[in-house]
Amino acid sequence: MxxxxxxxxxxxxxxxxxxxxxxxxxxxxxxxxxxxxxxxxxxxxxxxxxxxxxxxxxxxxxxxxxxxxxxxxxxxxxxxxxxxxxxxxxxxxxxxxxxxxxxxxxxxxxxxxxxxxxxxxxxxxxxxxxxxxxxxxxxxxxxxxxxxxxxxxxxxxxxxxxxxxxxxxxxxxxxxxxxxxxxxxxxxxGFNTAAPRAGKRLGETHFASACRLIEARRDDAGLTADAVARAIGCSRASLYRLFEQRGLSVAEHIRAVRLNHGRVLLREPRLGIGDIALRCGYDDLSAFGKAFRRRFGMSPRDWRMTLS
The missing domain is CATH 2.60.120.10 (Jelly Rolls)
Known part of the structure; x- marks a missing residue:
C-alpha cells in the first residue's frame, strides 16, 4: 500500500x-x-x-x-x-x-x-x-x-x-x-545476553511460555489471562506484571495474535469469514469484524478483496 x-x-x-x-x-x-x-x-x-x-x-x-x-x-x-x-x-x-x-x-x-x-x-x-x-x-x-x-x-x-x-x-x-x-x-x-540473575531468567521463560501458549490456543474462545497463568504455573498478578514490564497487556496480545492469524486464514478463499472467526477464537462474527477493522483499518471482507 x-x-x-x-x-x-x-x-x-x-x-x-x-x-x-x-x-x-x-x-x-x-x-x-x-x-x-x-x-x-x-x-x-x-x-x-x-x-x-x-x-x-x-x-x-x-x-x-x-x-x-x-x-x-x-x-x-x-x-x-x-x-x-x-x-x-x-x-x-x-x-x-x-x-x-x-x-x-x-x-x-x-x-x-x-x-x-x-x-x-x-x-x-x-x-x-x-x-x-x-x-x-x-x-x-x-x-x-x-x-x-x-x-x-x-x-x-x-x-x-x-x-x-x-x-x-x-x-x-x-x-x-x-x-x-x-x-x-x-x-x-544476536543482542540477547543471558540475564545474570535466576529471577530474570525465570521471568523471561514465563513470558516466552505465555506467548507460545497464546499462539497455540488462539482458536480457544475461552482463553483468558487466568487460563494462561494456570497453564504456565504462575499467578494472574505475576502474568500481568510480566506483560506490563514489557509495555504490553495480556488481553491486547491475545487479540493481536488472533487477528494476525485471521489475516493468514483470509488468504484461503475456500474458508468462510464466519469459520475464520471461529478459528481465531471469536464466537461472534460481528465482534471479529469490529476488532479486525480497528487493528487493520478495513473489514475482513475488504482485506480479502485486496488480495485479488
Whole structure:
C-alpha cells in the first residue's frame, strides 16, 4: 500500500499527512509553505511491517504510552534527530547502523531537511522474545545497533523490497515479508545476553511460555489471562506484571495474535469469514469484524478483496 501527500491539495497536504498518524503530534519545520511525504507499506501476517518513508522537514512527538509496537530504522538519505530519555540526543543518518525505537516511551524527532528511511515495525512481544528482558536499557527510547554482516544483509533486503515491492503480487509480498521477519528477528537475537540473575531468567521463560501458549490456543474462545497463568504455573498478578514490564497487556496480545492469524486464514478463499472467526477464537462474527477493522483499518471482507 502506498500513500502520498500528492493526492491532497497543496495547502492541505500537511494536515492530510498528520491525519494518518493520530497518535503522534507533528509540525512542519520548513520555512516554505509546501509539504511532501510518502510511505510505501507492506505488512506481514505475523504483525511485522515494512515502510519506505520519505518525509519533508518535520518535528514529531510520541505521546501515546499504549503503543504496542517497536521500530527498527535505517536512514537512507538525509538525517533527523531524536531526543529521548534524560536529555539524550542523537542524530541518525546514512551509515549509522540500525536504530531500535520504543514507541511506548516518550521521544521527539526533528528534521531540518527532507529524509528517507526504512522502518520495520515489530510487535513488542516479538522484540522482547528475541532480545530478552531489556532491549533498551534505562529510560531512553532509542538504541543504536551496529552494522554487523547480518545487518548489511538486512539493509539490502529492505532496499530490494522498496524497489520491487510495488510490482509484486500479494503472495510474493507475503513471502518477502516472511524472509524479512526471519532476518530481522535473527539480527535482534544476536543482542540477547543471558540475564545474570535466576529471577530474570525465570521471568523471561514465563513470558516466552505465555506467548507460545497464546499462539497455540488462539482458536480457544475461552482463553483468558487466568487460563494462561494456570497453564504456565504462575499467578494472574505475576502474568500481568510480566506483560506490563514489557509495555504490553495480556488481553491486547491475545487479540493481536488472533487477528494476525485471521489475516493468514483470509488468504484461503475456500474458508468462510464466519469459520475464520471461529478459528481465531471469536464466537461472534460481528465482534471479529469490529476488532479486525480497528487493528487493520478495513473489514475482513475488504482485506480479502485486496488480495485479488
Amino acid at each position: 502506498r500513500v502520498t501527500t500528492e493526492t491532497a491539495r497543496a495547502d492541505e497536504r500537511f494536515d492530510f499527512w498528520h491525519s494518518l498518524f493520530p497518535r503522534i503530534e507533528m509540525r512542519h519545520t520548513a520555512r516554505d509553505d509546501g509539504y511532501g511525504a510518502a510511505a510505501l507499506t507492506c505488512a506481514g501476517d505475523d504483525g511485522i511491517a515494512f515502510t519506505d518513508l520519505v518525509c519533508a522537514p518535520t518535528a514529531s512527538r510520541f505521546f501515546d504510552g499504549r503503543v504496542d509496537d517497536m521500530q527498527l530504522c535505517a536512514v537512507v538519505e538525509g538525517q533527523f534527530g531524536v531526543a529521548h530519555g534524560q536529555d539524550e540526543r542523537e542524530w541518525l543518518g546514512p551509515g549509522s547502523g540500525l536504530h531500535l525505537l520504543d514507541c511506548h516511551r516518550p521521544a521527539q524527532t526533528h528534521s531540518e531537511t527532507s529524509y528517507r528511511a526504512y522502518h520495520i515495525t515489530l510487535p513488542r512481544a516479538a522484540v522482547y522474545r528475541a532480545m530478552g528482558s531489556d532491549p533498551i536499557a534505562g529510560t531512553g527510547a532509542l538504541r543504536s545497533l551496529p552494522d554487523t554482516p547480518l545487518a548489511l544483509l538486512l539493509k539490502d533486503q529492505l532496499g530490494a523490497l522498496a524497489r520491487h515491492g510495488p510490482n509484486v503480487n500479494p503472495a510474493e509480498a507475503a513471502a518477502a515479508m516472511t524472509l524479512l521477519s526471519g532476518l530481522t528477528l535473527t539480527y535482534l537475537q
